[in-house]
Amino acid sequence: MPANPDGPDAGRLAPARGTPPAERLLNLVIALVNTSAAMTKQQVRAGVAGYGDAPSTEAFERMFERDKDTLRALGIPIVTVDAGGHSDDVGYRIDNDAYALGPVDLTPAELGVVALAAQLWSDKTLRTDMSRAMTKLRAAGAGEAASDAVAGLAPRVRAAGDAYVPLLEAISERRDVSFRYRAASTGQELTRHVEPWRIAARGSGWYLVGFDRGRGAPRVFRMSRIAGRVKVGSRPGAFDVPAEVDVDAMLGARVGAVRRARLAVVPERAQALRARATPADGAGPRSDGRDLLDVEYRSLSAFADEVAAYGQAVVVVEPDDLRADVVRRLTAASGLDATAGAGPREEEEHRG
């Protein structure tokens, strides 16, 4: 060490004085990788550059605990070695077998694909995770990324929100969770206790799929309706996730058979609908000049939304339930300019 710690290069040459956190963490990693057996906390405090900065034992303990959490979050496997039973004897080292990334060997085109996949997320936390993951992959020696294979594609998913990180941790460690949840049907907030199975993104929504302990049944929760913090249970391995979780069946997004609607459409209108339609068989010309078209659909309510949005351009001929659903929407819309308050409303099927 240089004799004059206050010299112009003090910040660089004297890690013990005001060491930047990144360098303290780096020195801790190098020490714990190279230690022959393990290092106790005292050895870390006395020996590893940066920890001498801590003004008190308490400050050192806090710093060391935080640093261990930081390193573990980065994927650095710190293990504890219990030497004798007294807590001061607990040693720490890095599991060198678990430290390294397996061989990846990405071609430039594959790295381009991975770089694009890393852009998918909009949450700040996830974007930070992804930029770190890319740094690690680039360090693993992948060549220049080539983006030709996925030129022009820009897949995005909406931010998953603050619940994502605790829920993912809970799923990975099979811990139960509880959170306040606002029910869609009533707007009421209730506490739900859930064994989390999957986080799923569909359309523009993020969902938690799991077993609702209060209801005694599997349930789907829209993550944007989780209010406040997700509390994660203390016990890992608290439940088993079923081997097969059919997220789509639970979301009801694609369930139900394909059905066919017959629509009477004003000529030249509803072009996007026409692109999916087949001319209706065996139908004579209509007196009102509309074209008769057959269109297939699965979700009654989603298709009723689409048809209602076309207004007078599209009239449902059959089936009756679709016709009634569309008319119900239009009837409600026809009253939007009435000054009186809205009448009693019906509960809609769950829309997710």
Place this chain on the structure above:
Amino acid sequence: MAERADDRLVRLLGLVAFLDDAGPVRVEELAQRFGVTPQQVREDVDALWVSGTPGYMPDDLIDFDAYSLEGGLVALTQARGMTRPLRLGTREAVALVAALRAMHASPAVQADPGRASVVASALDKLAAATGEAASAVDVRLAGDGDPQVVAAVTSALGEQRRLHLRYVNAADVASERDVDPLRLVTQDGSMYLVAWCLRAEGRRTFRVDRILAAQVLDTPAAEHDVRDPDADVWASVAHEAAPVATLVLASAGRWVAEEVPAESVRDLPDGSVEVRLRVTNPAWLRRLLLANAPDVLSVSPPEVARDAASAARDALAAYGPAPGGTPAGRA
């Protein structure tokens, strides 16, 4: 803003592992690889140079060839055991594998077998290297669109060729135009083609499920000065200068608030929710109201409500009296 310590740590470890394997590398090349400035690379080397194992005597430290560095070449001479690249954390691996899986299953990738196979091999390698079987997160990217249209759009993007489109807009008006494709964005449940429209001489966003036909032309796509092709697709519907519309939705209509480009969303004490929108396109707002009216408790300004209500009355008139003589809507 100062860089986070953990982000810098990952790069510091990454630099050592990479240099140990790669041999001497120029500062500029490292800067490009790790996405930082050359100045930052030099600061990183300075930090590494004083780091090592406890004792911190010269032989304990990570070391570089000082002479090479003066010439702009970073040559690692002592790695202190930090030669192997760091594995991905659980969260990183889960998110990356889930994203690759979602991309692989998306119509934009499946439209081209070559592209699908590159994504599949990247996914396989990542899953193998991270040991991440990632079933915790399951992402499905939207993809409602005519497969032939999606195939034409993706191949035009790949080959940088001009496209001829037949498109129907939110007001249900069809048009034909030539465009130079810029991006195929998947966002919020739909696919959007961001392109330079030669007819409008500007950047335009097209919803892929409203492209009726797309044909790849022999003409190469021209270069256009488009500031931000990755900008939010809602920019085509919502604009900060557009007039404000305010909807109050019943609790059951909450999902609407979650799917529109809302300027603000406020929970009201009775469980309903107030959404403020700035909408440039009245036809888009009319459609939204027609589809969701049963959950709409109020709309302002009044002309927006009148516009939707009158469209609804026209539509009900088209249904005429329901069979059996009961009025439409009571069927």
